[in-house]
Amino acid sequence: MKKHIIVIAGDGIGQEVTAVGKQVLELIADKYNHEFTFDTALIGHAAIEATGNPLPDETVTKSKASDAILFGAVGHPKYDNDPSAKVRPEQGLLGIRKALGLYANLRPIKLFDELLSASSIKAEILQGADILFFRELTGDVYFGEKGRSDDRNTAYDTMIYSRYEIERIAVKAFDAAMTRRKKLCSVDKANVLESSRLWREVVQEIAPRYPEVEVEHQFIDAAAMLLIKDPKRFDVVLTGNLFGDILTDEASQIAGSMGMLASASVGDTTGLYEPIHGSAHDITGKGIANPLASVLSVALMLDISFGLKTEAEEVVSAVDAVLKAGFRTRDIADKSTPSENVLGTQQMGDEILRQLKG
């Protein structure tokens, strides 16, 4: 199989973990006789520094012409502490999601058995939890009109959804539920928000088309609580852009660490695969970031964009095997991990590659 992949490593640890993800793609190509070609593109702070623009046109053009995008992270503390900055790294990420029509963000949350003890949540609460989030990614308060008034003393953002935006992601979520445990929880704040009432209305309209799927609606506050109290009650979770952002970061604690969570952003065109962790400037350049979320993002790419199920499963199995062998990055190590088993980013990558070579 011939595929062309754009690597957009971006900022902070994005560079470090994406390097490992790419090595995994190269090894899989080699082993299974695929021809994967690569190109790189700029985004975020890195792109601002080089071009003044967090999302250069070239990045969009190259991405559209590719078969898949391996993404790192965007962000820089410089902008976070400067609320008046006009140009920001995040505009790159939001811009590419919008430009490529990547309206469905899939975030699978599944704990590798070996990491049961790495979580702050009790093992018996976690064991067996397996959640697939569908986060809407190109609408909501992220993209509604925003601005200042009253001599800059008032600031607003518009939380806004249209029927077709809710429909298309809801259908994807219901379809996925049919291939899983046939449960879907839609999360909104319909007791307060008009956009949530439309959200609920549309989900209620679609539900009868999937009579086998058991549907429930939860308010975001209750969902944030239930996710920790009883993660096993969830199968597919369907939610808007903002609520999905919050819930999936929170859910990282179910998977032991944010460093383990991969995501797929899909929609009209080329899919984008990215760890859910951000640029993590506090550990950038130290070579200690966990590359497994990038490796698992590669598995999602192989599966969803290329339909290479066997290859995808092999990558997931390699992660499992490396964890079973006792190797950890710092974020998933615990008191019982011997210090020689606490690996850096590339060392962990090497263990994955060793497993894949077989």
Added chain:
Amino acid sequence: MKKHIIVIAGDGIGQEVTAVGKQVLELIADKYNHEFTFDTALIGHAAIEATGNPLPDETVTKSKASDAILFGAVGHPKYDNDPSAKVRPEQGLLGIRKALGLYANLRPIKLFDELLSASSIKAEILQGADILFFRELTGDVYFGEKGRSDDRNTAYDTMIYSRYEIERIAVKAFDAAMTRRKKLCSVDKANVLESSRLWREVVQEIAPRYPEVEVEHQFIDAAAMLLIKDPKRFDVVLTGNLFGDILTDEASQIAGSMGMLASASVGDTTGLYEPIHGSAHDITGKGIANPLASVLSVALMLDISFGLKTEAEEVVSAVDAVLKAGFRTRDIADKSTPSENVLGTQQMGDEILRQLKG
């Protein structure tokens, strides 16, 4: 001391738990020779049924004329599943918050030692956690303009903050931090939202007035994760209405159960004291709801509105003693709780009263 208290029990288990809260107030009055007088008022579904209005004028008038409000809960599943309902119970709660100018919602999160095992989070992660949330309560996407357009196929809400709204709650939060561990974490989504950028700007401006307070800013997604990963890192958390709604419900897992969490809503006039749990229609009328959040709300009232520190501490100690004696409601019981120690709402109330009688 003479005080006039309005009891607004509202919907669902609000009725059951508030009855216990009121008994505690009566006993405290008796024991300490205060004169507490009571009146009741309608809100929510109960008010809609009786008057068609979720917040009758009389409720506002009585509340304004009182010294404190003991509040239950609002909500009814009937409206949740009908996104097109024009009149909703929640309008009563949002309306009274706005009408009384209750812009600061204090939600203390502290685990009673005896409940360490009731949480889904590991004991070693929880032990020593002690967080005080300041949730802004009369602004944000809750109160901005909302509506439909495009033949009702598009729905929007406006997330909006003005400088003075952020200032007045930030000052309260900083003041509180000075009386505690002198740490303040402000939560926003300033990498995406303009209203959050104003939020951060204002908090940054106020911070230098409190040089002893260590300030950090976290994005809501990261905060939702850190709250579970390492609750001990937080002291005072300052946040907007929507993010505060989500984080405090999530934080209930730190306190073992939502049934344990009290809140105080204060501002320009009479303070309102309410459990953070909702109307919980699934258990309404069964007499099994946990009344301790209402009892702890009474403690907050005694302390904040009446300045009765000794009385407030005695109520908290009574809760502690009853838990130490091994009594539990269903929500905070675990495998090790003997079944005869699992009490109903009024039985638990009776144990509290017995403790207070001494």
